[in-house]
Amino acid sequence: MTENLSNDPIYNTNWCDVPKEIKLKCIKTMEFKERLSLRCTAKTERSLVDSQKIKIFCGRFYMSHFQLNFLPIESMFRSFKNSDEAVEFTNYILKIGVFRFIDFHYHDLEAMNFTEQISAECISFHSSENKTVVDVLQKLKAGVKSIMINAKEGINDYAFDEILAISHMWINEDSEIGTIFQLSRTYQGPRPSEFQRIFLEHFTDHIVSNTGKRIRIRTNNPDHHILLERGLDYNFDDDDEREVCCDQFFRLIVISAEMKESEYDDKCMKWICVIDSENYSDYDDDPDAYVNEYLENIENDDQVENGELNPNVEDDDDW
Amino acid sequence: MSSTEQGTSSAAPAEPTTAPESAAAPEVPESFYYVHGKDKVVHKVSAGALQHSALIHGMISNLGYTEEQAKANPFPFENIDGDILQMVVDWCNQHKGKPTPPEDTNLPKQKEKLFDLVLAVNYLEIKELLTYCCKQVAMMVKGKSPEEIREIWMIPTDAEDEAAEKEAKKRAGKEAAGETAAAAGDAK
Structure with missing residues (x-):
């Protein structure tokens, strides 16, 4: 019964020889910053990192920057170099993020091309245009507990x-x-x-x-x-x-x-x-x-x- | 098989402890099994400690070996280095019948040892230890830049990957052409 065990391969010892499922298990335990770094190393690593969801307590999205807070303490702030990067990066975070709270702060003339489904419990819009609100609502996955639309700061085109x-x-x-x-x-x-x-x-x-x-x-x-x-x-x-x-x-x-x-x-x-x-x-x-x-x-x-x-x-x- | 038998560590005494006189039922003597790695060094491990490994537990559960039979038939894990198997055995002994702590500070910090341990633990299906090891692997790159991660984990760049792929294809093509030529020569 035990004889055939000796036919198994001798293992090598670096990251590239680790099976995909173990890599994914390791990635799951990484914090967001390390995941971002790892996904920049090579295409194969990027696809692995992008396949893993991450819990984000609160995310705030602007056209110029974003801010993420993770429990218990990690937080991250990053400015975008241009609108292309903003669209790409925001969609990446929306793709992998499972949010408790998510806030969108897109003002006049700013347009975000949302391509990913959004998983969040509580969503807030702050002075966002009607288009942004509708785009986001169409992308929401099940499980939303509250949606808040704040039109106080000037945007006023919500139709009753x-x-x-x-x-x-x-x-x-x-x-x-x-x-x-x-x-x-x-x-x-x-x-x-x-x-x-x-x-x-x-x-x-x-x-x-x-x-x-x-x-x-x-x-x-x-x-x-x-x-x-x-x-x-x-x-x-x-x-x-x-x-x-x-x-x-x-x-x-x-x-x-x-x-x-x-x-x-x-x-x-x-x-x-x-x-x-x-x-x-x-x-x-x-x-x-x-x-x-x-x-x-x-x-x-x-x-x-x-x-x-x-x-x-x-x-x-x-x- | 010529081998050096190693007894269990102090955390897992080989001899079962005697039950107090007041106990109603006598304790069942603990059974032991034997495993060895690539270095052929045999480790004596209790069935209780081996329960951490789903693979070994599955193998021994229906064997019904006597002590002599178990000793005569150690489980060979020749794909696992001896020192790595020793680490695994030590961990299983230390955590025998105990709730597993949230962190394990005794895991190796050396990259090569850690990856070997990860692979061995994955093979032996020791779920808790695998979780610890994966956390440890993740800690290796905490706060590191993409370049630093690439260096620490020896991750080839996309260009290197593509070059290696091209080379492999080229080699495979040459080998196929060689085989075709040889087959044609045989036919003549």
């Missing part, structure tokens, strides 16, 4: 029609209870009343209830509803100019059809501060929790100033 299509998508795909989509509008965006009008038009045949602050629609699944919630309450007294100036926050959430109105979560600050942590904070843990209480009852927009809110208010059901 497209965003409302999320509701259609959830209806078509029968999304799970708890699935959330949140958005905010600034003074540059369409006014909240216009948003409500578009939403109602889209779902005329699906409306279950409309309280002004919340619109509830049915889905194709009799057990699931979708709730559109407005965050902040203002009383504009038909003052169009003031409505235009104010920030507003909206949330779409898939809920159980059994959910009663008394069970709605009124603590809107919890989700507003996720979108705009600079101007709003989550005071939910504070036993006084006055911000949220008062926020729901603002009489006029003068009461929102530097995030401080006036408590003397009444409920407003108008959008």
